[in-house]
Amino acid sequence: MAPHTEQLTRPAVQLRGLTRSFEGRTVLDGIDLDLPAGQLTALLGHSGSGKSTLLRAIAGLDHGVAGSGQLTAPERVSVVFQDSRLLPWRRVLDNVLLGAEGKDAGRRGRAALEEVGLKGRERAWPGELSGGEAQRAALARSLVHEPELLLADEPFGALDALTRIRMHGLLRELWERHRPSVLLVTHDVDEAIVLADRVLVLEKGRIGLDLTIDRAHPRSYRDPLLGEYRERLLAALGVTEDHR
Amino acid sequence: MTTTTHTSTNTTSTNTNTSAPLAPLAEEETRQVRRRRRLAPGKRLPATRLVGPAAVLALWSAASAAGLLDPGAIPAPWTVLETGSRLWTAGTLPDDILTSLQRAATGFSIGLVVGILLALASGLTRTGEALIDGTVNLNRAIPTLGLIPLFILWLGIGETFKIAIIAIVVYIPIYLNTHAALSGIDSRFVELAEVQGLSKFRFIRQVVVPGALPGFFVGLRLGVTGSWLGLVVLEQINATSGLGYMMFQAQNYGQTDVILVGLVVYGIFGLISDSAVRIVERRVLSWRRTLSS
Numbered sequence: 013m014a015p016h017t018e019q020l021t022r023p024a025v026q027l028r029g030l031t032r033s034f035e036g037r038t039v040l041d042g043i044d045l046d047l048p049a050g051q052l053t054a055l056l057g058h059s060g061s062g063k064s065t066l067l068r069a070i071a072g073l074d075h076g077v078a079g080s081g082q083l084t085a086p087e088r089v090s091v092v093f094q095d096s097r098l099l100p101w102r103r104v105l106d107n108v109l110l111g112a113e114g115k116d117a118g119r120r121g122r123a124a125l126e127e128v129g130l131k132g133r134e135r136a137w138p139g140e141l142s143g144g145e146a147q148r149a150a151l152a153r154s155l156v157h158e159p160e161l162l163l164a165d166e167p168f169g170a171l172d173a174l175t176r177i178r179m180h181g182l183l184r185e186l187w188e189r190h191r192p193s194v195l196l197v198t199h200d201v202d203e204a205i206v207l208a209d210r211v212l213v214l215e216k217g218r219i220g221l222d223l224t225i226d227r228a229h230p231r232s233y234r235d236p237l238l239g240e241y242r243e244r245l246l247a248a249l250g251v252t253e254d255h256r
Numbered sequence: 257m258t259t260t261t262h263t264s265t266n267t268t269s270t271n272t273n274t275s276a277p278l279a280p281l282a283e284e285e286t287r288q289v290r291r292r293r294r295l296a297p298g299k300r301l302p303a304t305r306l307v308g309p310a311a312v313l314a315l316w317s318a319a320s321a322a323g324l325l326d327p328g329a330i331p332a333p334w335t336v337l338e339t340g341s342r343l344w345t346a347g348t349l350p351d352d353i354l355t356s357l358q359r360a361a362t363g364f365s366i367g368l369v370v371g372i373l374l375a376l377a378s379g380l381t382r383t384g385e386a387l388i389d390g391t392v393n394l395n396r397a398i399p400t401l402g403l404i405p406l407f408i409l410w411l412g413i414g415e416t417f418k419i420a421i422i423a424i425v426v427y428i429p430i431y432l433n434t435h436a437a438l439s440g441i442d443s444r445f446v447e448l449a450e451v452q453g454l455s456k457f458r459f460i461r462q463v464v465v466p467g468a469l470p471g472f473f474v475g476l477r478l479g480v481t482g483s484w485l486g487l488v489v490l491e492q493i494n495a496t497s498g499l500g501y502m503m504f505q506a507q508n509y510g511q512t513d514v515i516l517v518g519l520v521v522y523g524i525f526g527l528i529s530d531s532a533v534r535i536v537e538r539r540v541l542s543w544r545r546t547l548s549s
Contacts, residue, residue: 071451072450073447073450073451089451090451091451093444093447093448095444097444097445097448099445099448099462099463099466099467100543100544101466101467101469101541101543102462102466102543110448110449110452110454110462111449111452111453111454111458137543138543139543139544153452157452157453
């Protein structure tokens with residue numbers, strides 16, 4: 013897949029000196045970051061490193077959190093959470109259409125469900141879906157808004173390993189078709205390497221490593237050339253040989 | 257483990273025992289998987305709820321027929337039935353039932369509307385919560401039936417005070433449960449609504465209210481029961497008509513059978529109204545069945 017160079021010129025997200033702190037503890041410490049439009053970026057970090065804080069700041073969800081700095085993000089932003097967050101009292105299609113406006117919303121919702129492989133489950137209740145299906149529905153819900161920026165907060169963290177691999181393929185496929193900017197927060201190094209074109213490591217409230225992964229897609233988990241990236245990322249995360 | 261009387265130690269296929277030729281073989285060679293002892297109660301049989309009451313009725317009938325019960329204290333079931341039909345055709349039973357139903361229904365409707373409105377105002381706005389929640393909890397701390405003397409002085413001994421008391425008995429559980437459900441809305445869903453860009457109105461209509469419905473139904477069922485409870489007490493103390501009045505009069509004349517007729521009618525109404533709420537609840541909350549079944 014050739015990079016869309018004309019799209020890469022204008023950053024979708026721009027952070028300048030972004031600082032956030034909870035009760036005096038600095039979680040984000042003056043982050044400068046540009047996310048080019050249409051790029052799939054993964055954000056790695058230990059738990060508690062501030063990954064989610066950064067994502068929530070970009071999503072505009074950090075009400076009442078102390079902080080400073082400049083932040084620009086596109087108009088249409090969608091978020092996929094670790095839990096599918098489907099409203100149990102709305103059928104799958106109605107969940108996908110939550111907040112969708114316009115006459116053709118229903119058609120767009122059905123199309124999104126078909127794209128994620130849930131055609132025929134429109135009338136199902138969320139309680140009837142498996143974990144993977146629920147997360148697919150959540151992806152469809154985020155697609156309906158035709159987001160310029162898709163923020164995903166460990167979206168596959170609660171899935172089993174087999175489902176997760178299938179979801180990786182789906183996310184990449186959706187990204188190639190719609191080309192939103194994606195910020196994928198994860199703690200899974202392999203997930204980041206296989207999916208993203210650029211991997212950031214958040215360390216002590218700053219971007220500790222900014223790595224471009226220049227390998228063609230689809231990538232295999234067994235690709236030995238990816239091993240080098242894995243080593244560098246693990247080192248940046250402070251996991252050395254004798255820790256394993 | 258096996259309690260067969262056969263003492264044969266030969267468990268191979270040459271065993272001539274034809275009554276159970278497979279079991280010993282399987283145990284010897286592959287050891288068949290035995291189903292675990294089932295710990296959950298089995299499938300529910302139809303109409304099993306009626307078995308208990310039917311047994312009580314049968315016991316009551318048998319004891320009456322055998323002359324073990326003093327008919328003055330506990331008349332036989334057929335006497336109660338006879339009295340019931342006599343009161344229905346020749347007496348004031350239909351009128352009494354109608355009066356009681358009207359009181360319960362009016363008081364319940366007012367309590368329902370007031371409970372819902374207060375819960376919405378208090379659950380959705382901070383001002384409402386400051387004004388309403390403490391006040392209702394204060395009201396709750398006062399036994400409602402203790403308000404009867406005051407209400408008689410204020411509203412007279414007519415219908416108004418009875419309906420007012422029933423409304424208070426009903427609105428409190430509806431308010432408390434609905435308010436708790438409204439203010440206990442999952443913060444993850446609030447976040448989702450923000451991400452999806454819902455307006456305040458849509459957020460309330462599509463997320464908050466449907467999420468609070470299960471709590472509302474808990475309050476509704478308590479309210480329905482409460483309306484009958486309040487009715488019984490009110491009609492026995494201060495009434496000139498209604499089921500409770502009929503029973504009160506019967507007490508003065510020692511008519512146990514009439515009292516029992518009144519109790520049976522109360523019981524039937526209680527059961528019917530509770531079942532009605534359950535049916536509505538099951539339809540409205542049909543999404544929950546997928547989880548419980």
